[in-house]
Amino acid sequence: MNKTIDTIETLAAQACGHVPERIELLPQSGSDRRYFRIYDEGKTLIGTYNLNIKENDTFIYFSRHFSEKGLPVPAIVAVNEKGTAYIQTDLGNDSLLNKLEAHGYNDYVKSLFAESLTQLARLQVKGHEGLDYNRCITAKEFGKQAILSDLLYFKYYFLDALQQPYDKQAMIDDFDALATYLTHTEYKFFMFRDFQSRNIIINNDQPYFIDYQGGMKGAPQYDAASMIWQARADLPDDWKQDLLLHYMTSLEEVLGHPIDRNIFVAQYYGYVLIRLLQVLGAYGFRGLFERKAQFLSSIPQALRNLKWFITNRPLAIHVPEFKRMLNLVVDDAVIARFDPPKADENTPLVVEVNSFSFKKNGYPKDDSDNGGGFVFDMRGILNPGRIDEYKTLTGKDKEVMDYLEQKTRMPEFLNSVWDMVDISVEDYLQRGFSKLMVNFGCTGGQHRSVYAAEQTARHLRNKYKVKTVVTHINSEHWVK
Numbered sequence: 001m002n003k004t005i006d007t008i009e010t011l012a013a014q015a016c017g018h019v020p021e022r023i024e025l026l027p028q029s030g031s032d033r034r035y036f037r038i039y040d041e042g043k044t045l046i047g048t049y050n051l052n053i054k055e056n057d058t059f060i061y062f063s064r065h066f067s068e069k070g071l072p073v074p075a076i077v078a079v080n081e082k083g084t085a086y087i088q089t090d091l092g093n094d095s096l097l098n099k100l101e102a103h104g105y106n107d108y109v110k111s112l113f114a115e116s117l118t119q120l121a122r123l124q125v126k127g128h129e130g131l132d133y134n135r136c137i138t139a140k141e142f143g144k145q146a147i148l149s150d151l152l153y154f155k156y157y158f159l160d161a162l163q164q165p166y167d168k169q170a171m172i173d174d175f176d177a178l179a180t181y182l183t184h185t186e187y188k189f190f191m192f193r194d195f196q197s198r199n200i201i202i203n204n205d206q207p208y209f210i211d212y213q214g215g216m217k218g219a220p221q222y223d224a225a226s227m228i229w230q231a232r233a234d235l236p237d238d239w240k241q242d243l244l245l246h247y248m249t250s251l252e253e254v255l256g257h258p259i260d261r262n263i264f265v266a267q268y269y270g271y272v273l274i275r276l277l278q279v280l281g282a283y284g285f286r287g288l289f290e291r292k293a294q295f296l297s298s299i300p301q302a303l304r305n306l307k308w309f310i311t312n313r314p315l316a317i318h319v320p321e322f323k324r325m326l327n328l329v330v331d332d333a334v335i336a337r338f339d340p341p342k343a344d345e346n347t348p349l350v351v352e353v354n355s356f357s358f359k360k361n362g363y364p365k366d367d368s369d370n371g372g373g374f375v376f377d378m379r380g381i382l383n384p385g386r387i388d389e390y391k392t393l394t395g396k397d398k399e400v401m402d403y404l405e406q407k408t409r410m411p412e413f414l415n416s417v418w419d420m421v422d423i424s425v426e427d428y429l430q431r432g433f434s435k436l437m438v439n440f441g442c443t444g445g446q447h448r449s450v451y452a453a454e455q456t457a458r459h460l461r462n463k464y465k466v467k468t469v470v471t472h473i474n475s476e477h478w479v480k
Contacts, residue, residue, distance in 0.1 A: 004034055007085050008047040012038045015045065015078040015087050023047070025402055037090065044090040045077060053083040054137060059213035060086055061135045062127075069126045072119050072208040091208045097197035097232060105236055113239070114246045116200050116207040117224065120192070121250040123209065124220050128189040133217050142191050142218030147179040147274060154277035158284030159325065162334060166325045174322035181317050182219070182270045186263065191218030196230045220251060221268040225275045229309075231283075231302040244268065269313045276306045291415040297463055300339040306330050340422070341429045343466040348434040350467045351425065351460055355395070355453040357445030357474040364439050364473060372424070373437030376417055378448040382408040385447045391479050394472075395451030404451050414452060418459055425464055445474030 005023065012020045020040040036047040050056050056079075066073045074088040096112055103109050133140040155171070192199075193214040201208045224247045227233075228240050235243070244265070252258050280302050287295035307330035315323065328334070343349060352373075354364045363375055384390040384403045393400050404410040421438055428436055438456055440449040450472055457468040 004049045005036075007080065008036050008038070008049055008087075011078050011080050011085050011087055012040070012045065012047060016040045038087065045087050046074070046090045047085065047087050049085045051084055055213055056083050056086060058135055058137050061132075062212055062215060063088070065131055066123065066127050069129070071123050071127055072206065073123075073212070074208065074210065091201040091203050091210070094202050095198050096200040096202055096207065099202055100197060100233055105239070110239060110242075112202060112205070112207065113197075113227070113235070113243055116227065117243060117247040118250040119207055119209070120195060120223055120227070121220070121247065121254045123192070124189040124223065125251070125254045128217070131190060136216045137214060139216055141188070142193070142216050142222065144179045144183045146216075146218075147182055148175055150274055150278040150281070151175045151179070153281035154284075156281070157289065158277075158280045159329065161284055161288050162329065164325070164328050164334075166328070167321050170321035171325060174319035177317060177319055178270070178274075178315075178322065182267060182274065185219040185221070185267055186260070187220055188217050189220050191216055191220070192223045192226075193218075195223035195226045197227065197233050200227075219267065219271060221264065222271045222275065225268060225272040229272050229275060229305060231276075231279060231298055231305055234301055234305075237308075266316050269309075270315070272309060272313070273315070276302065276309060280306070291419070292411075296338065300335055303330055303335045303338065307335070340463055341426055343429060343464055347429065347466065348432060349425075349428050350435055350469060351457070352435065352437045353453045353457045353460075353468055353470045354437065354439045355445055355449035355472045355474070356439060356441045357443065357449075357477070358441045359443055359445075360477055361441075361445060361473050363441070364437065366437050368435045368437070370433065370435065372433075372435075373439065374417075374421060374424075375439045375441065376452065378413075378440055378442040378452055381410050381413060381442075381448050383443065383448060385444055385479070390447065393447070394478060395447045395449070396454055400447055401451060404448065410448070410451065414455060414459075417452070417456065421456065421460075422463070425460060425466060429464065429466070444477075444479070445472070446478045 005025075009019065009023060012023065016038075020038045022039040024037045024039070026035040026037055033048055033050040036049070038045040038047050048056075060076050060079060063073050063076050067075050074091055077087040077089065079086040096116060099112055100109050139146055152175070159166075192209070192212050193216060194211060199209060199211045201210060224244065228235060228243050228247075248259065248261060248264060280299070283295045283299050283302055286292045287299060306326070310323070310326050310330065356362070356364055358377075358379070366373060381404070384393075384400050387403075390400050390403065395401070395404070424436060438453075440452040440456070442449040453470055453472065457470045460466050460468055
């Protein structure tokens with residue numbers, strides 16, 4: 001990590017003309033890229049370190065090309081000689097998804113979605129002009145093989161995990177027919193490939209785009225489908241229709257001529273289906289295989305989106321085994337497998353989550369009648385308390401949280417813990433029990449156990465809406 005920070009600091013000094021005031025490590029996303037916020041003279045920049053030089057090269061090339069076209073993307077400020085690090089302008093942290101979660105489904109948020117689609121049409125058409133698709137990371141075009149890849153991604157990481165019976169050869173034949181149908185589209189421009197509300201930053205009420213390095217040439221409908229049908233956003237049905245009409249109008253304005261809307265819409269819904277399945281494949285991979293809770297929690301809404309879609313938007317081609325399988329996937333029993341019970345105001349259950357020190361406190365005492373619960377030993381996780389800069393901090397401080405999440409096996413440990421605790425929480429909710437204890441102990445009761453207790457309480461509140469009480473038993477003896 002020191003080498004990474006040194007690289008970013010050196011590059012930042014070149015960009016600013018002097019060593020910046022401060023460099024802050026940002027939380028790691030789903031990729032291997034490391035992000036830093038650079039503070040200098042009241043301004044901020046974003047530094048990125050990534051050993052995937054090809055990916056860096058593509059992002060930098062796309063960014064410079066789009067900036068020259070006046071499109072809403074970050075500007076590249078500096079790149080190091082090895083191509084492992086670059087600095088870009090800081091657009092902030094306020095994504096379109098953040099706006100939706102903060103304000104709800106009001107006219108202001110709807111206007112932000114509409115303006116994002118207006119700028120998407122510009123990016124697709126204007127960004128396509130003069131773009132060298134040989135600079136793409138993988139395929140230059142989202143054609144038949146790419147569509148088949150998305151369908152197989154869904155098959156391997158979600159459908160097969162459900163262990164539902166189906167005719168595999170008939171399914172592959174139907175995949176091929178659907179991919180062939182969608183390949184024959186009238187328009188092909190720059191395809192963002194992952195155009196959704198997390199990748200749209202709102203700055204002064206204007207949308208800016210990030211994370212487009214996976215882009216390629218393809219049908220414009222795919223990006224519109226990705227945003228309008230994003231499971232996490234869960235846009236109302238009337239919004240989906242209004243935003244599609246707005247997007248088609250914006251595309252016509254950029255093109256300078258009308259499009260055949262009947263054909264465009266028919267293929268749009270084909271790409272909606274591809275995107276819905278690709279997202280389920282991603283949720284399956286991240287949730288069912290990598291055991292990441294936030295992806296597991298998104299599966300029920302993704303399945304409900306898919307159920308509504310296949311009920312109200314029948315496919316224009318004959319793919320019988322594919323349609324039969326889709327009906328199996330969205331069966332209520334399948335959705336229920338991923339949709340845990342939720343607490344309400346009448347739920348008696350309270351989960352007490354404690355951190356403690358094995359050295360000073362010993363096991364927490366349970367005074368409840370049932371005496372049930374868990375005690376987890378965190379001492380197998382690397383201890384941030386042994387590092388001088390973290391000694392006076394706790395598991396609630398960002399620096400310690402980043403260390404535990406990025407430099408230790410804490411995420412893997414907690415995923416295993418939650419697998420066990422969740423079983424008891426669901427059972428206790430269904431049986432009307434009133435108390436469950438979950439205890440985390442480490443040497444000092446200040447870093448690892450505190451982090452684990454806080455994150456477990458957060459997990460239970462988010463997943464089950466259950467009331468939690470967090471107590472850090474050794475807090476009086478924390479190193480100050």
